[in-house]
Amino acid sequence: MSSTITTEQRNSELARRFYAELVTGPHPELLEEFVAEDAVDEASGGTGGREDFRAHLAWIAESVGGVTATAVDTVAEGDRVVVFWRIEGVHKGDLFGVPATGRRFAGHSVSTITFRDGKVVRYRVLPDRLGIIQQLGALG
Incomplete structure (x- = not known):
């Protein structure tokens, strides 16, 4: 039996670690361990590079206290991994236009992460904004 790890397995494990070690x-x-210098974080709206990821992490830290981000499932093909993940924490700062409420919440997101040589080079996320906003009591 071969113990060779595939590119897909390696990238899926890196994606899981990205959330467990970097985002949580x-x-x-x-950042330097996980993210390539020329990476693009499409969620940050910046111009590219690790500083966009740094800004994204800072926004999370300002918005969510005690954050836990967990990769629930991954689907990988070649250099790309789709990650179904969960974020949990306390709403302590502006989040999707909602001022801090102090409420606990949990939300699900789907991200696409592209890797090159074991580092993230592109990150895209689609969060369940509506579900989170509802938990924060911002809708009717």
């Missing part, structure tokens, strides 16, 4: 906390000191 968050831990921006791990």
Whole structure:
């Protein structure tokens, strides 16, 4: 039996670690380990590079206290991984236009992460904004 790990398995494990080690906390000191210098974080709306990821992590830290981000499932093909993940924490700052409520919430997101040489080069996320906003009591 072969113990060779495939590119897909390696990238899926990196994606899981991305959420567990980098986003949970968050831990921006791990950016160089996980993110290529020329990476693009499409969620940040920036111009590219690790600083966009740093800004995204800072926004999470300002918005969500005690954040836990967990990859629930992954689907990988080649250099791309689709991650179904869950975020949990306390709403402590502006989140999707809703001022801090102090409420606990849990939300689901789907992300696409592209890897090159074991590092993230492109990140795209589709969060369940409506579900989160409802939990924060911002809708009717």
